[in-house]
Amino acid sequence: MDHSEPLLETPLFSAHRALGARMVPFAGYQMPVQYPDGILAEHGWTRTHAGLFDVSHMGQALLRGPDHATTARALEALAPADFLNLAPGKQRYSQLLTDDGGIIDDFMVTRPLAPEADGTLILVVNAACKAGDFAHIAAHLPDGITLIERPERALLALQGPEAATVMARHCPQAAALDFMAAIPATFDGIPVEVSRSGYTGEDGFEISVENDSAPLLWAALLAEPEVKAIGLGARDSLRLEAGLCLYGHDIDLATSPIEAALMWSIQKRRRIEGGFPGAERIQHELAQGPARVRVGLRLEGRAPAREGAEIASGGAVVGLVTSGGFAPTLAAPIAMGYVPPALSAPGTRLDVLVRGKALAATVASLPFVPTRYARKPKAGG
Amino acid sequence: MTSVRYTKDHEYVRVEGDVAVVGISDYAQQQLGDVVFVELPEIGKIVTKGGEAAVVESVKAASEVYAPLSGEVVEVNSELEGAPGLVNEAAEGKGWFMKLKLSNPAELDELLNEHAYKDFLDTLA
Numbered sequence: 406m407d408h409s410e411p412l413l414e415t416p417l418f419s420a421h422r423a424l425g426a427r428m429v430p431f432a433g434y435q436m437p438v439q440y441p442d443g444i445l446a447e448h449g450w451t452r453t454h455a456g457l458f459d460v461s462h463m464g465q466a467l468l469r470g471p472d473h474a475t476t477a478r479a480l481e482a483l484a485p486a487d488f489l490n491l492a493p494g495k496q497r498y499s500q501l502l503t504d505d506g507g508i509i510d511d512f513m514v515t516r517p518l519a520p521e522a523d524g525t526l527i528l529v530v531n532a533a534c535k536a537g538d539f540a541h542i543a544a545h546l547p548d549g550i551t552l553i554e555r556p557e558r559a560l561l562a563l564q565g566p567e568a569a570t571v572m573a574r575h576c577p578q579a580a581a582l583d584f585m586a587a588i589p590a591t592f593d594g595i596p597v598e599v600s601r602s603g604y605t606g607e608d609g610f611e612i613s614v615e616n617d618s619a620p621l622l623w624a625a626l627l628a629e630p631e632v633k634a635i636g637l638g639a640r641d642s643l644r645l646e647a648g649l650c651l652y653g654h655d656i657d658l659a660t661s662p663i664e665a666a667l668m669w670s671i672q673k674r675r676r677i678e679g680g681f682p683g684a685e686r687i688q689h690e691l692a693q694g695p696a697r698v699r700v701g702l703r704l705e706g707r708a709p710a711r712e713g714a715e716i717a718s719g720g721a722v723v724g725l726v727t728s729g730g731f732a733p734t735l736a737a738p739i740a741m742g743y744v745p746p747a748l749s750a751p752g753t754r755l756d757v758l759v760r761g762k763a764l765a766a767t768v769a770s771l772p773f774v775p776t777r778y779a780r781k782p783k784a785g786g
Numbered sequence: 787m788t789s790v791r792y793t794k795d796h797e798y799v800r801v802e803g804d805v806a807v808v809g810i811s812d813y814a815q816q817q818l819g820d821v822v823f824v825e826l827p828e829i830g831k832i833v834t835k836g837g838e839a840a841v842v843e844s845v846k847a848a849s850e851v852y853a854p855l856s857g858e859v860v861e862v863n864s865e866l867e868g869a870p871g872l873v874n875e876a877a878e879g880k881g882w883f884m885k886l887k888l889s890n891p892a893e894l895d896e897l898l899n900e901h902a903y904k905d906f907l908d909t910l911a
Binding site: 448 | 820841867
């Protein structure tokens with residue numbers, strides 16, 4: 406990224422300033438890394454009440470074609486999820502892949518609920534990748550399908566065990582949604598698109614709204630006693646505890662979804678049929694196992710291991726930490742990184758090298774902190 | 787009478803006789819945010835002015851702490867092991883890092899006094 410470019414502001418810039426946020430450059434935007442309460446307090450608040458995040462820097466777009474099957478197949482040529490069988494009003498996580506099966510970005514795809522929107526898919530991509538993603542998608546679309554960017558929209562996330570209680574007061578339809586479901590709705594009369602999803606491991610919502618209405622929506626949510634504004638610092642520690650990947654760190658052009666332990670996001674039909682970039686590598690890795698795999702690590706002691714720290718076994722370096730820090734919920738250091746599959750079983754003892762010292766670590770199952778998504782109990786289970 | 791001196795890297799030194807108490811300034815802890823770990827040197831370590839003496843880790847990142855003066859580490863604040871948040875609560879009080887027996891007290895003159903440090907902070911705003 407060219408750092409000489411002036412930094413962009415989201416529609417909530419003034420609101421962050423008024424709250425006393427510390428603003429930092431992130432993906433070309435000035436974003437709040439923390440508010441005066443600080444990252445630990447913000448993290449704890451989100452795990453116990455409801456945290457409000459401005460994620461308007463993320464890239465929103467529509468993929469529009471003549472009918473669902475045509476649009477879904479166009480996206481299936483770029484990403485390995487089953488979009489064809491995605492039901493109206495449902496959302497799916499996937500990855501844009503290179504021909505080698507590396508990850509260009511990870512993103513969310515929603516099939517709109519309204520029948521009149523048939524043929525449209527709603528995309529949300531990472532802020533730092535959005536220009537590249539949109540160019541990549543647009544360059545690979547068949548005739549009759551267009552990518553429509555939505556810079557006129559902001560995105561807010563409300564996350565935490567009290568998020569649904571808060572939403573019920575302003576947008577009751579949203580409070581009735583299941584995890585990974587989405588609807589168009591109104592919030593105090595403001596038109597919004599709401600999904601039951603997020604990046605914290607908690608129950609919660611992501612709310613897309615026109616830029617002009619974003620400050621009103623922000624203020625209405627923040628006025629609720631359960632809600633506090635949460636910065637990007639806590640967003641990062643929350644997603645790490647939830648074992649979720651951060652693009653550019655835990656996943657990148659070199660990692661495949663199988664290495665990244667994201668095989669759950671490639672539905673059965675796609676695994677069998679292929680037909681997505683890198684299918685050869687991914688099908689091979691599914692059958693034979695990948696050369697390395699993403700794992701969680703619990704470190705003994707209190708010293709955190711950061712991205713780039715070497716992971717060792719029996720004195721030999723076997724991998725690298727891709728995200729690491731202090732887990733406020735566990736009051737202990739945690740990390741994610743890549744190791745050979747033979748060393749990936751939970752309980753495997755490894756070392757992480759921090760400033761020349763070998764710190765004892767144990768492979769932990771992910772997520773580190775149990776997720777609390779609003780999933781309907783499965784019938785007949 | 788004790789006096790506090792500062793470096794432009796935001797360490798402070800409070801000289802008490804021939805021993806100097808070293809830590810990071812209140813400004814530094816504010817900039818770091820919540821401190822979750824402090825790696826302190828071993829007692830007996832000889833440090834040189836400007837050399838690495840400790841590491842302070844916030845939730846977000848690790849930062850090196852440089853020795854503001856040359857000397858021998860004669861004591862470290864072991865309370866920080868269990869309560870690193872003391873650095874945020876009282877950076878220039880209970881959140882001190884180490885005590886140095888100075889090998890070259892003349893170096894003290896090269897550091898900023900409280901007034902000069904405040905002026906320096908004003909230039910960072």
